[in-house]
Each structure stands twice: as C-alpha cells, then as structure tokens.
Amino acid sequence: ETGVTQTPRHLVMGMTNKKSLKCEQHLGHNAMYWYKQSAKKPLELMFVYNFKEQTENNSVPSRFSPECPNSSHLFLHLHTLQPEDSALYLCASSYTRANEQFFGPGTRLTVL
Amino acid sequence: AQRVTQPEKLLSVFKGAPVELKCNYSYSGSPELFWYVQYSRQRLQLLLRHISRESIKGFTADLNKGETSFHLKKPFAQEEDSAMYYCALKSGANSKLTFGKGITLSVRP
Numbered sequence: 001e002t003g004v005t006q007t008p009r010h011l012v013m014g015m016t017n018k019k020s021l022k023c024e025q026h027l028g029h030n031a032m033y034w035y036k037q038s039a040k041k042p043l044e045l046m047f048v049y050n051f052k053e054q055t056e057n058n059s060v061p062s063r064f065s066p067e068c069p070n071s072s073h074l075f076l077h078l079h080t081l082q083p084e085d086s087a088l089y090l091c092a093s094s095y096t097r098a099n100e101q102f103f104g105p106g107t108r109l110t111v112l
Numbered sequence: 113a114q115r116v117t118q119p120e121k122l123l124s125v126f127k128g129a130p131v132e133l134k135c136n137y138s139y140s141g142s143p144e145l146f147w148y149v150q151y152s153r154q155r156l157q158l159l160l161r162h163i164s165r166e167s168i169k170g171f172t173a174d175l176n177k178g179e180t181s182f183h184l185k186k187p188f189a190q191e192e193d194s195a196m197y198y199c200a201l202k203s204g205a206n207s208k209l210t211f212g213k214g215i216t217l218s219v220r221p
Contacts, residue, residue: 004155042116043156043198043211056208090156097207103156 003027004104006091012110015081021107023074023091031097032074034066037088037106049074050097081111114139114203118212125189126220133184133215135173135199144202145175145182148211151195159184159197169193189219 004025013019023032034046048056049068063085065077074091088108092101115138125131137143149159160168162175162182173184182199199212 040213042213045208045210048208100158100161101209105155 004091004093004102006089006104006107008107009105010108010110012112013078013081014112015083017081018077018079020078021076021089021091021109023076023093023104025072025091025093025102025104027093027095027102029093029095029102030071031094031099032068032071033092033094033101034074034076035090035092037090039087043090047076048097055097078109081109083111085109086111114143114201114208114210116199116201116210116212118199118215120215121213122216122218124218124220127191128188129219131184131186131189131193131217131219133197133199133217135182135184135212137180137182137199137201139180139201139203141203143175145173146200146202146209147171147173147182147184148198148200149195150198150214156198189217191219191221193217194219 007022030051032049036044036046045058046060047066052068063080067075088106090106091104094101117136119134145162147159148156150156171184171186173182175182196214196216198214201210
C-alpha cells in the first residue's frame with residue numbers, strides 16, 4: 001500500500017490498557033498530523049509534527065502521547081483511555097505545513 | 113477563532129439532479145478553503161481548493177467573501193458522487209486545517 005499507512009486498522013482496548021497507533025509515510029513529507037474523528041463532531045486536529053518537532057498540541061489530554069522518531073513515522077501512544085475516546089484516528093502528512101495533506105485510512109478505536 | 117459550518121447532514125438527490133453542498137466559514141483573515149471527499153471504504157482525500165479555481169469531477173466551488181461561503185456545486189449528480197463531503201479552512205501562519213462536520217451526499221438512480 002502506498003501513501004500514508006496506519007496500523008492497526010481496528011483496535012479494541014480496555015481502560016487500563018496501553019496501546020500504540022502507528023502511522024507511516026514514504027512520500028518524502030516533512031509534516032505529520034494526528035486527527036480525531038468522532039461521531040457527530042468535526043474532524044479535530046490533535047497534534048502536528050514538522051521536521052520531527054511537535055509544533056501543535058490542541059489541548060489534547062495527556063493520556064494521548066505522540067511520538068515522531070523520524071519524518072516518516074508517527075506514533076500515538078494510548079494509556080488509561082476513556083470510553084469517550086472511542087473514535088476514528090486519522091494520520092495525515094504533507095510536504096510542508098502549507099501543502100496538501102494526504103490522509104491515511106485511519107484506526108477505528110473502541111475503548112471498553 | 114475560525115469556524116466552518118456545514119448546516120446540513122444529509123442531501124439525497126436523484127441522478128442527474130443539481131447538487132449544492134453548503135459551507136459557511138468565519139475567519140478574520142484571508143482564508144484558504146477546501147473541499148475534501150471520502151468515498152465508501154476509501155480514505156479522506158482533497159477534492160478541490162478555492163485558489164485553484166478548477167472543476168474536479170464536475171464539481172466547482174466559488175469563494176464568496178461577502179457571504180463567507182464556499183458552497184460546492186455540480187449541475188448533474190452521478191451515483192458515483194455518493195460520499196461524505198467535508199469543507200475545510202486553512203488559516204494563519206501555522207496553516208491549521210479546520211473542518212466542518214461533513215455532509216453525506218446520496219445520489220439515487
């Protein structure tokens with residue numbers, strides 16, 4: 001699969017679990033993003049990384065912890081989540097912040 | 113703060129009928145507006161942007177600064193246009209994208 005890939009595609013976890021979402025792109029992009037898509041809500045930007053540095057955190061609770069080890073990979077570490085965190089988590093990347101964002105297929109997360 | 117409003121959740125039309133998906137925005141600066149589309153079982157993808165002034169798959173959208181609108185239009189809908197459509201605004205030096213809630217377009221045969 002080319003473009004932006006995300007694994008796993010589906011994840012069910014308990015509130016005490018620790019899990020990680022992975023996003024990967026080999027498009028040569030320098031900016032990567034995490035979005036949250038909940039039912040009945042607009043797509044919400046969570047984090048932005050530009051050249052591996054976090055440049056934006058939209059007041060996201062600390063139970064979500066992003067990591068960007070290099071420009072091609074982005075992780076979202078999850079711990080002690082709440083049922084209301086159940087959503088589709090989308091990753092996106094762009095060449096620069098000003099360029100078009102390309103989206104991954106998303107990870108459907110269910111917190112029990 | 114910027115905001116994107118898509119007032120309708122669902123639009124259902126017959127094939128060949130005209131389509132207008134509404135989008136209004138609020139932003140104090142000079143906005144850059146986009147329409148994204150998500151077809152069934154596919155990822156979210158860019159459909160068009162206002163600065164390009166192009167027609168993609170028969171869709172056009174004109175930025176109306178007076179009415180702060182960026183409605184998406186197509187004169188004759190096709191069944192393959194059925195999808196979820198999101199209006200988005202890019203703002204500020206950080207180029208943050210703000211999305212509307214989206215609208216489901218259903219085109220019936």
